[in-house]
Amino acid sequence: MVVKIEDQEMDSAITDDPDTNLRERLKKESEKITSFGKDMLVNGDSWFLIERRWYDTWKRYVNNDDGSWDAFNKNLDPGPVDNTPLLDTKDKTKLKEKLIEHADYMLLPQAGWDVLVKRYSVINSNCILERKVIETGTFSKLTSIEIYPIILKLKQYDDKDCHIEEEIFSKVISISELEKKAKSILSVANNKKCKMWDANDEGDMQKLDKNKTIQDCSLLPGQLVVLEVQDDDGAWPYTDALPVPSSLNGPYRNSNSNYQLRNGGGSSSFSSGSSYLTPGLCGLNNLGNTCFMNSALQCLSNVPPLTNYFNSGKYKKELNRNNPLGMGGRLAEEYAQLIQTMWSGQHSSMAPRDFKMSVSQFAPRFSGYQQHDSQELLSFLVDGLHEDLNRISKKPYIEMKEAGDRPMTQVAEESWQNHRKRNDSIVVDTLHGLFRSTVDCPECPRISVTFDPFCFLSLPLPAKRERAVECCFVPLDMDESIMKYKVTVNKNGSLYDLHMALSQVTKKTPDEMVTTNIYNNKFQNFYKITDLMKQVYDKEQLYVFETATKFTMIPMYMRRASSTSSSYNQQIFGLPLVIPLKTDGVISYVEFYRTVYRAIYRHLTNSDLKEKVNNFVQSDSDQIEEFVNKQEDGDDDGLFNLFKMKSVNAYGTQEYQTFEEGCNIEIKETMYLCADWNTNAYKKYVLDQWNTKEKLHESADPLAPKKTPIGLQLQDCMKLFTTKEQLDKDDAWYCSNCTKHQQATKKFDLWMLPPVLVIHLKRFSYTRYYRDKLDTFVNFPLKNLDLSDFVVNPHKDAWPRNKRFYNLIAVSNHYGGLGGGHYTAYAKNYHDGKWHYFDDSSVSPSSEDRVVTKAAYMLIYQRQDLEEWLNKKSPSDNFPYLEPLFSPRATAFNPPRYNLGEQNGDDDDDDDEDDVFNNNHDEAMDTAST
Numbered sequence: 001m002v003v004k005i006e007d008q009e010m011d012s013a014i015t016d017d018p019d020t021n022l023r024e025r026l027k028k029e030s031e032k033i034t035s036f037g038k039d040m041l042v043n044g045d046s047w048f049l050i051e052r053r054w055y056d057t058w059k060r061y062v063n064n065d066d067g068s069w070d071a072f073n074k075n076l077d078p079g080p081v082d083n084t085p086l087l088d089t090k091d092k093t094k095l096k097e098k099l100i101e102h103a104d105y106m107l108l109p110q111a112g113w114d115v116l117v118k119r120y121s122v123i124n125s126n127c128i129l130e131r132k133v134i135e136t137g138t139f140s141k142l143t144s145i146e147i148y149p150i151i152l153k154l155k156q157y158d159d160k161d162c163h164i165e166e167e168i169f170s171k172v173i174s175i176s177e178l179e180k181k182a183k184s185i186l187s188v189a190n191n192k193k194c195k196m197w198d199a200n201d202e203g204d205m206q207k208l209d210k211n212k213t214i215q216d217c218s219l220l221p222g223q224l225v226v227l228e229v230q231d232d233d234g235a236w237p238y239t240d241a242l243p244v245p246s247s248l249n250g251p252y253r254n255s256n257s258n259y260q261l262r263n264g265g266g267s268s269s270f271s272s273g274s275s276y277l278t279p280g281l282c283g284l285n286n287l288g289n290t291c292f293m294n295s296a297l298q299c300l301s302n303v304p305p306l307t308n309y310f311n312s313g314k315y316k317k318e319l320n321r322n323n324p325l326g327m328g329g330r331l332a333e334e335y336a337q338l339i340q341t342m343w344s345g346q347h348s349s350m351a352p353r354d355f356k357m358s359v360s361q362f363a364p365r366f367s368g369y370q371q372h373d374s375q376e377l378l379s380f381l382v383d384g385l386h387e388d389l390n391r392i393s394k395k396p397y398i399e400m401k402e403a404g405d406r407p408m409t410q411v412a413e414e415s416w417q418n419h420r421k422r423n424d425s426i427v428v429d430t431l432h433g434l435f436r437s438t439v440d441c442p443e444c445p446r447i448s449v450t451f452d453p454f455c456f457l458s459l460p461l462p463a464k465r466e467r468a469v470e471c472c473f474v475p476l477d478m479d480e481s482i483m484k485y486k487v488t489v490n491k492n493g494s495l496y497d498l499h500m501a502l503s504q505v506t507k508k509t510p511d512e513m514v515t516t517n518i519y520n521n522k523f524q525n526f527y528k529i530t531d532l533m534k535q536v537y538d539k540e541q542l543y544v545f546e547t548a549t550k551f552t553m554i555p556m557y558m559r560r561a562s563s564t565s566s567s568y569n570q571q572i573f574g575l576p577l578v579i580p581l582k583t584d585g586v587i588s589y590v591e592f593y594r595t596v597y598r599a600i601y602r603h604l605t606n607s608d609l610k611e612k613v614n615n616f617v618q619s620d621s622d623q624i625e626e627f628v629n630k631q632e633d634g635d636d637d638g639l640f641n642l643f644k645m646k647s648v649n650a651y652g653t654q655e656y657q658t659f660e661e662g663c664n665i666e667i668k669e670t671m672y673l674c675a676d677w678n679t680n681a682y683k684k685y686v687l688d689q690w691n692t693k694e695k696l697h698e699s700a701d702p703l704a705p706k707k708t709p710i711g712l713q714l715q716d717c718m719k720l721f722t723t724k725e726q727l728d729k730d731d732a733w734y735c736s737n738c739t740k741h742q743q744a745t746k747k748f749d750l751w752m753l754p755p756v757l758v759i760h761l762k763r764f765s766y767t768r769y770y771r772d773k774l775d776t777f778v779n780f781p782l783k784n785l786d787l788s789d790f791v792v793n794p795h796k797d798a799w800p801r802n803k804r805f806y807n808l809i810a811v812s813n814h815y816g817g818l819g820g821g822h823y824t825a826y827a828k829n830y831h832d833g834k835w836h837y838f839d840d841s842s843v844s845p846s847s848e849d850r851v852v853t854k855a856a857y858m859l860i861y862q863r864q865d866l867e868e869w870l871n872k873k874s875p876s877d878n879f880p881y882l883e884p885l886f887s888p889r890a891t892a893f894n895p896p897r898y899n900l901g902e903q904n905g906d907d908d909d910d911d912d913e914d915d916v917f918n919n920n921h922d923e924a925m926d927t928a929s930t
Contacts, residue, residue, distance in 0.1 A: 029119065030062040036112030041133045041143045048113040049095075049105045049129035049147070051083045053517075053524040057650065058116075060525075079653030080120055083127035085520050092126045095148065098371070103537060107131075107145060134172045136215065142364030146170055150214060150369075151221050152178075156186050157197070157228040158237045164224070171215040171368060175208045182227045192229050195239065199224040205238070215360060215367055218353040220288040280307075280829050282342040283349035283841035287356055288369035291840055295823035296378040297352070298838040299810040299860055301342055302827035303756055304870050309426050310336040311343050318389045318425070326387035327362050334358040335385060349841040374812045374823050375456070375760050375858055382455055386427035395422040403449040409794060412436070412751050415451035423453070431455050434752040436792060439733055440724075440745045446737040451751060458760040459717040461774045467491035467533060469498060471515070471542035472694050473506055476580070478601040478617070482694040489533055496529040502544055505697065512547045514578060516555075521572045522651055523555055523672075538772075543575070551580035556596065556673040557652040558690075560682045572652050574603060574690050579673075586664040590622045593640060596675060605689045612639065624662060642681040648674040711777030711854070717761065718790050722748055749792040755866045757806055759859040763814070773817055777854040782808045785861055802868060806861035813855040826851045830870070 041047075061076040086105055088094040099105055108116070122128055134146045154165045165185050169178060175196050183190060197205040200223055208217050208225070219225065228238045280301065284294040301307055309315055315336055319329035338355045341347060360367035363380050398418045403411045416434055423432075432453050439448040472484045487501035499510035517525040517540045527536070536542070547553050558574040577599045581587065597613045604610050616639055624640055640661060647657040652674050659665055677686060698704045724747040727733055732741035759780075765772045785806040788796050796804070810827040825838040826846060837846040 026062040029115075030059070032115060033062075033108070033112050036109055036115070037107070039109045039111075041145065043133055043135045043143060045133045046110045046130050047107050047133065047145050048110070049083060049086060049131065050081060050108060050113075050116070051085050052103065052105055053085065053519055054078055054082050055106045057524065058120075061650075077649045077651075077654060078120065079649060079651040080123040081116060081127060082123045082520075082651075083129055084123065086129065087126060094151075095129070099147070101147075103539065132170060134170060136172060136367045137361055137364035142367075144364075146172075148221075148368065148370070150219065152214075152219060153222065153224045154182050154185055155199070155224060155226050156188065157226050169214060172213050174211065174213050175217065176210040178214060178225070179210065179227070182225070186227060188227065188229055194230065195228040195236070197226040197228060197238070199226040216357050218287055218356050221369060277345050277348055278829065279343040279345040279831050280827075281836060281843045282347050283838065283843045284342075285349055285351040286840040287351060287353065289371045290352075290356060290369070291823040292372045292374040293352075293356065293359070293366075293377050294838070294840050295812045295825040296374040296381065296858075297338070297355075298825040298827055299374075299812050299858060300378060300381065301339060302810045302829065303430070303860060303862070304809075304830045305430055305756070305866065306426065307339055307343060307830075310339040315389060315426070318391055320388060320390045320393065322393065323387050323390055326390065327358075327384055329388050331358055331362060331381075331384045332388035335381070348843070371821070373764070374814070378758075378812075378858070379456060382427055382431060386423065386425045389425040389427065391424040392422055398422065400450075408436070408449070408792075411449065412451045412793070416453070416752070419453045427455075428453075430756050431754050431758060433457075433750070433754040433757070436749045436751045438747045438749070440747075441733075441735045441738060441742050442744060443742060444735065444737045446735055448733075456758050456760045457721075458762055459714075459721050460762050461717060461776050461778070462712070462720060463765075464491060464772065464774060469501075469533075469536070469542065470700055471498070471502070471544050473502055473508075474543055474545045474575075474577070475506075475508070476546045476548060478598045481602065482575075483697050484694045484700045485697045486700040491533055493533050494529060495527045495531045495533065495536075497533065498542075499529065499544070505699070508546055512549065513544050514547050514553055515542060515544045516578070517541065518543050518576060521574065521576060522557070523576055526555075545578040547578075548580040550582075552583040552667070552669050553578045554581050554667060554669075554671055554673055555650075556599070556675065557648065558600070558677070558686075559652060559674050560677045560686070561679055573686070574692060576652075581667045583667050583669050586666050588622045588664055589640075589659070589662050590624060592645065592659070592665050596645065596673075597639065600675075603691045604685065605691050606685050609685050641678070642685065643675040643677040646674045646676055647671050711779050714759075714778055714780040714785070714859075715789075717778060718787060722750075722790050750787060750790045751793050753787060753791065753806075753863075755863045757861040757863070759861065761857055761859070763857060773814075775854055778856060780808070780852060780856065780859055782848055782851060800865075802865040803863065805864045807864060807867060808851070808859060809862045810858075810860040811851060811856050812858035813853065814857040815855050823857075824855075 057076065057078040061078055083105075084092075086095055086099060088096050096104075101107065131145050131147055131149075133143060136142050136144065149168045150171050151166060151168050154167060155163065163186075167181070167185060169181070173181075179194055179196050180190075182188070182196070183192070183194065188194065196208040196210070198208055198217065198219065199205045200220070205226060226238075228236060230236055284290075284297060286294065310332075313336075315332055319332060320326055321329045334355050338352055341350055359377075359380070362384060366372055366377060366380070398421060400418075401414070412434065419432075420428070432455055435452045435454050437448075437450050437452055441447070466488045467490075468486055468488055470484065470486045472482050474482050483506075485502060485505055487498065487505065489497045489501050495515050496510065498515060499513045502508070502513065503510040515527040516523055517527070517536075519541055524540070545553065556577045556579050557572050558576070559572050579595050579599045581592075581595060594617050598617050601610070601613055601617070604613065645659045646655050647659075648655055650672055652672065655674075724745050726745050727743050729743060733744040733746070734740070735742045735744070761778055763774045763776075765774070783805075785808070786804055787806075788799075788804045808828070810825060813824045813826070815822045815824070824840075826835060827838060828835050835846045835848055835851060837844050837850075
């Protein structure tokens with residue numbers, strides 16, 4: 001590989017001068033590579049994935065925190081870059097799905113990769129994982145590394161051989177570029193006129209716009225794209241055969257949309273002349289890991305005042321196309337089109353492609369087909385709709401004032417009015433409330449009180465103080481089996497806590513254990529008992545080896561010789577072991593092998609060999625000849641000839657010494673050993689015979705009955721949210737009295753709750769070392785939720801019951817773990833008053849008693865006075881959305897009305913309903929002035 005290194009002095013220090021001090025050489029190497037990792041992302045540049053465990057080993061090698069710079073570092077040499085663990089187990093040319101940066105891989109730009117490869121080489125060509133920097137988004141640009149380019153299937157229309165090619169493409173290339181590549185791949189002449197078709201359903205293909213990108217067209221990984229080639233006579237074999245579109249028959253099509261409407265998640269289009277369906281009971285097809293979006297949309301769709309606002313077309317008069325913080329009204333229009341389709345009563349499911357495309361353009365972080373957070377999507381959507389519909393054309397500058405000694409009610413109303421002067425939309429009317437935040441300086445009497453608007457009530461769950469850890473215990477006694485346990489430790493504790501927990505179940509001494517992280521049959525790390533548990537990644541495969549007093553535990557690999565000549569093709573197999581050896585002198589060759597055989601005895605399954613090994617380890621003789629067995633066919637089958645012992649580096653990829661038969665051996669504490677099995681012995685005793693299974697303790701048995709978890713009440717989460725807490729050093733507050741940053745105490749209280757309350761249960765937490773999800777069961781009421789105990793507004797006692805109590809209308813659920821899982825939703829349909837379960841394209845009835853589960857992630861509540869008002873057949877008055885603080889504008893809405901004979905949002909209805917939406921402005925202002 002050609003390597004470009006700008007710093008020639010660095011090149012010499014790293015690769016050319018063997019006499020350079022090891023410490024200085026590795027220090028320079030570390031600094032150089034680390035600096036490359038901080039490079040800015042530039043569109044079109046190449047970056048490379050590096051398996052995180054290999055990278056960690058390299059860091060230990062070059063940084064050498066343990067301080068021994070010769071033998072220790074020699075053994076820690078990581079060897080060639082090995083990205084094999086990142087590759088799919090079935091297809092080594094593809095990445096595994098759902099890999100996570102820092103947890104599974106690290107990234108380096110081209111220059112950094114070149115230095116690493118020149119210094120260490122790479123194990124094979126499949127491990128060269130190059131990815132390009134791309135720029136996504138239309139209005140908001142996002143530069144990122146495209147870890148997962150899209151894989152598409154290509155086929156020429158009318159190909160009699162049905163020949164399909166599978167290729168990888170960047171999602172940001174245009175359909176025009178895709179067409180050029182498809183011509184080359186399918187051997188079609190460049191001068192041929194072609195059309196590209198989305199063949200997700202070959203019976204109803206959708207034409208692709210050549211000016212759009214693959215991402216814009218919402219093509220899915222593995223999707224079939226058909227290339228239609230014009231015949232020599234000018235005819236189009238597919239296009240000319242299409243029926244003329246008719247409004248009376250044929251599949252439902254919207255000439256202005258890419259929405260593909262399907263029934264029940266099937267492949268056929270839904271007919272516009274189908275029987276009547278309950279409005280709102282429309283599933284959303286999964287476009288590729290878009291269940292998070294579907295769940296959020298179903299929840300917001302079942303908020304009646306918002307849905308009626310969009311469904312009736314009234315949003316059109318409040319579109320703000322000039323708001324620099326908005327999307328020019330396009331997001332609101334796409335959402336309105338989506339809502340009108342879902343609530344038309346004509347479709348049981350649909351594919352929200354246009355909406356997904358718009359979201360990707362405005363928020364590139366949601367582009368592609370990676371799993372995301374439903375709350376993050378809903379937060380973006382609600383904020384985007386607000387800015388697209390903000391009635392304030394020009395936001396005034398408002399200077400914030402300190403509360404001082406003024407009454408809290410005055411400060412709160414001033415804060416709310418200031419918020420409304422800049423933010424006035426249906427979203428604010430419906431979803432915005434008000435917090436009171438109190439910050440208390442620890443060194444002076446200063447107390448800062450501010451009032452801040454909120455849209456989501458994000459409630460913490462009690463943090464786990466403990467962590468369940470799976471690990472395998474490897475006993476010294478060769479007759480004992482390896483056992484897998486699941487133990488509970490303090491998540492902020494040390495590795496010694498793990499040893500203590502294991503000691504309880506194994507009855508072994510915690511001081512005689514060593515914990516290792518093993519992956520791909522190699523040691524990744526040896527933990528010290530003082531290391532913190534938070535440094536242990538969730539995905540690590542932990543093995544805890546029993547140690548022996550007065551012995552040093554030496555790592556050892558099992559390896560078989562490959563048929564190739566490369567020294568890196570010695571293939572490691574089985575579980576690497578740690579064996580007890582004396583390092584304060586020499587040991588005999590026989591005793592050396594005896595210790596090795598004790599360690600591997602439990603992995604042997606050949607009865608003849610096991611008997612021979614058992615006799616050997618029980619013997620006290622140091623004479624090699626007593627254990628050599630010459631076979632009749634001339635093959636030497638003695639125990640000392642099945643494998644040869646060698647010293648190697650920490651990865652088992654480089655050999656340093658082969659131990660001579662019959663000679664005494666001096667073992668050093670920093671050694672790594674390897675048993676190299678010869679080809680015949682491997683085939684006879686190891687191949688398909690090496691026992692690698694461990695026994696399952698009941699604590700680790702997935703089929704064992706689990707303890708019923710103790711749940712929480714929603715009120716418990718509210719108490720935690722309103723508890724006073726001290727700020728971290730990184731979040732220190734600046735005290736104007738002390739003129740310095742202080743670790744002050746901060747407390748949140750509720751001042752005013754909105755008509756529709758969105759509660760977010762903060763189940764996910766992330767650190768550098770592990771990602772955690774709290775599966776704690778939170779019990780929440782379906783009716784009569786009352787949070788007035790946490791409201792500090794002095795007027796709350798005067799509020800009637802229906803202005804304090806809430807009823808549940810929707811729940812977003814998350815099942816499974818992090819980095820994946822699945823989102824669904826429960827929602828109460830306003831039209832039929834019943835609960836339903838939404839799982840992508842599937843919609844099914846649900847009973848109330850199934851709604852409350854430990855999967856609940858977001859809860860949407862509607863205040864009872866709003867519900868009562870919506871249930872009126874013909875409301876005679878305007879609904880006072882924010883009456884507690886005398887809002888300067890309260891927007892009224894009619895309940896949703898569904899007429900099968902009319903189109904939603906017809907212009908004919910506008911005049912009749914204008915007054916219902918807009919006639920209350922002066923009256924509301926008068927009310928506010930009182």
